[in-house]
Amino acid sequence: MFLLCSSLHRFEISxxxxxxxxxxxxxxxxxxLIYSTPLIALFLIWSILxxxxxRIITFIALMSVGFLILGLKPEEVAYALMFxxxxxxxxxxxxxxxxxxxxxxxxxxxxxxxxxxxxxxxxRYSMLLKALTSISILRSFSIAESLYSRNxxxxxxxxxxxxxxxxxxxxxxxxxxxxxxxxxxx
Amino acid sequence: xxxxxxVSYTYPNGVRALRDVSLKVxxxxxxxxxxxxxxxxxxxxxxxxxxxxxxxKLDGTxxxxxxPYLVFQNADEQIIFNTVFDELAIHAYQIGKDxxxxxxxADRLGIELNKEVQKLSDGEKRILTxxxxxxxxxxxxxxxxxxxxxxxxxxxxxxxxxxxxELVIISEHRFEFCRDxxxxxxxDGRISSFNITEPKVKVRGSCGGTALRxxxxxxxxxxxxxxxxTFEVNRGEVCAVVGRNGCGKTTLLKLIAGILKPWxxxxxxxxRIGICLSTPNYHLFADSVFEEVGIDMMKLxxxxxxxxxxxxxxxxxxxxxxxIAKAFKGEVVLxxxxxxxxxxxxxxxxxxxxxxxxxxVLIATHDYKILEWCDVVVEL
Numbered sequence: 001m002f003l004l005c006s007s008l009h010r011f012e013i014s015x016x017x018x019x020x021x022x023x024x025x026x027x028x029x030x031x032x033l034i035y036s037t038p039l040i041a042l043f044l045i046w047s048i049l050x051x052x053x054x055r056i057i058t059f060i061a062l063m064s065v066g067f068l069i070l071g072l073k074p075e076e077v078a079y080a081l082m083f084x085x086x087x088x089x090x091x092x093x094x095x096x097x098x099x100x101x102x103x104x105x106x107x108x109x110x111x112x113x114x115x116x117x118x119x120x121x122x123x124r125y126s127m128l129l130k131a132l133t134s135i136s137i138l139r140s141f142s143i144a145e146s147l148y149s150r151n152x153x154x155x156x157x158x159x160x161x162x163x164x165x166x167x168x169x170x171x172x173x174x175x176x177x178x179x180x181x182x183x184x185x186x
Numbered sequence: 187x188x189x190x191x192x193v194s195y196t197y198p199n200g201v202r203a204l205r206d207v208s209l210k211v212x213x214x215x216x217x218x219x220x221x222x223x224x225x226x227x228x229x230x231x232x233x234x235x236x237x238x239x240x241x242x243k244l245d246g247t248x249x250x251x252x253x254p255y256l257v258f259q260n261a262d263e264q265i266i267f268n269t270v271f272d273e274l275a276i277h278a279y280q281i282g283k284d285x286x287x288x289x290x291x292a293d294r295l296g297i298e299l300n301k302e303v304q305k306l307s308d309g310e311k312r313i314l315t316x317x318x319x320x321x322x323x324x325x326x327x328x329x330x331x332x333x334x335x336x337x338x339x340x341x342x343x344x345x346x347x348x349x350x351x352e353l354v355i356i357s358e359h360r361f362e363f364c365r366d367x368x369x370x371x372x373x374d375g376r377i378s379s380f381n382i383t384e385p386k387v388k389v390r391g392s393c394g395g396t397a398l399r400x401x402x403x404x405x406x407x408x409x410x411x412x413x414x415x416t417f418e419v420n421r422g423e424v425c426a427v428v429g430r431n432g433c434g435k436t437t438l439l440k441l442i443a444g445i446l447k448p449w450x451x452x453x454x455x456x457x458r459i460g461i462c463l464s465t466p467n468y469h470l471f472a473d474s475v476f477e478e479v480g481i482d483m484m485k486l487x488x489x490x491x492x493x494x495x496x497x498x499x500x501x502x503x504x505x506x507x508x509x510i511a512k513a514f515k516g517e518v519v520l521x522x523x524x525x526x527x528x529x530x531x532x533x534x535x536x537x538x539x540x541x542x543x544x545x546x547v548l549i550a551t552h553d554y555k556i557l558e559w560c561d562v563v564v565e566l
Binding site: 073074075092095096098099102106107110111113114116117118127130131134135138139142143144145146147148149150151152153 | 233234235238239253255256258260262263264265266267268269272276277280302304318440443444445446459461463465467468469470471498
């Protein structure tokens with residue numbers, strides 16, 4: 001992802017980056033882009049007014065990489081970090097933190113659903129904020145309690161339990177290629 | 187394995203949870219007691235969470251020769267990783283087991299390893315936490331393990347636990363699972379003698395017009411889950427929704443409440459909806475229990491002693507009861523596993539309150555005892 005983002009200093013590379021993001025996310029990025037059409041249209045008008053379409057191409061590429069990152073699962077990030085020799089202790093700590101973010105998102109979705117029945121108007125959002133804060137604090141406490149009760153120790157032997165697949169190596173190789181290409185174009 | 191002598195414990199917020207508890211655990215033990223009697227606290231003492239994690243004041247003598255693996259009351263609070271595979275595999279590596287053990291236990295319990303935790307039902311999450319316990323611990327303590335489980339799955343798991351572990355301690359409200367266990371009854375933090383009498387329940391509800399009609403309802407997440415569900419509940423009736431874990435009971439409640447939109451079919455609800463899902467804190471927004479439910483519901487559900495407490499500071503069972511009381515403010519009440527975290531007598535009380543207030547109640551449950559008093563049973 002870092003390589004893809006770094007390549008975006010050359011707008012000629014942007015379509016390749018977008019295509020790669022769409023391809024490797026199996027269409028998820030495309031759905032994200034479709035949902036962002038109003039924002040893209042706004043940016044398109046702005047870039048036309050400023051006299052250059054290259055900005056919009058780069059913007060779409062940047063959004064595509066963003067959606068690709070958003071679509072990643074925490075464990076994929078953890079295993080990728082471990083593949084690049086980041087200590088498992090750090091990788092798993094990141095993985096657990098990201099799980100917490102997912103829980104918070106799930107809590108938000110459930111609270112919104114329940115509040116849509118219980119009350120209307122602006123008050124709903126103040127109640128949402130209050131409940132979400134309280135639930136998040138309780139959740140973080142629970143995760144800590146769970147780790148403690150299970151004697152979870154990041155210093156213990158943790159083995160890489162999932163090996164990268166061919167598609168992962170393919171993404172890595174194409175990212176390096178795009179990055180090198182953008183450097184050559186400088 | 188465990189020896190306690192005159193153990194008393196007070197939480198940091200001043201709540202006294204255990205009083206002069208003396209016991210010896212050497213055989214498989216079943217701990218019973220009313221909600222808030224100190225069962226979960228006792229299991230935390232066994233596991234060492236009390237006092238090491240919770241703090242507070244612990245008096246008396248505690249001797250634990252082997253620390254048990256503790257399965258929490260709320261499975262959602264125990265799962266650390268995002269996928270079923272990671273949750274089992276990383277725990278397996280931590281305790282010196284390998285992937286063969288993970289696959290063996292997953293096959294035995296019918297767990298799909300490639301699923302994401304978020305897509306599991308409450309019961310499936312519960313099975314996952316028990317699977318972690320079964321992976322390699324020979325001493326297991328479980329806090330209400332069967333609350334979200336279909337009886338046949340619960341019996342299967344109980345058999346596995348007894349076969350695989352040297353010592354099992356279970357804290358439960360469903361006494362049908364306590365055979366072949368030593369029995370401890372807790373009351374107000376003390377060991378006491380078992381005293382529960384089954385109150386009589388008025389069997390039929392008062393029937394008026396239709397309060398809820400579900401017609402040809404279809405819904406799914408990644409794949410279809412509910413297909414052509416049709417039923418009708420009259421005003422004042424109590425309806426139970428039953429089925430195996432992951433069959434869509436909670437989803438059905440969410441569809442009736444309007445939280446989810448059906449793929450096809452109709453839901454017609456006549457009256458204001460009150461809902462209580464399995465996580466009670468989703469329903470609690472006020473600063474005190476009194477503000478949340480009001481004086482009448484507080485009396486009906488025996489919540490007076492928590493009147494000034496913040497609902498989020500209560501235990502799972504207590505918060506669940508507050509959320510149920512709040513749901514009863516609606517005319518059509520939707521309850522997801524209302525007996526989870528509640529004592530044995532609560533199910534009688536729940537039906538009795540529903541009858542007395544003339545509410546239309548829909549209960550998604552695995553507690554088959556409650557079916558005896560329901561007017562309508564919907565099996566998914």
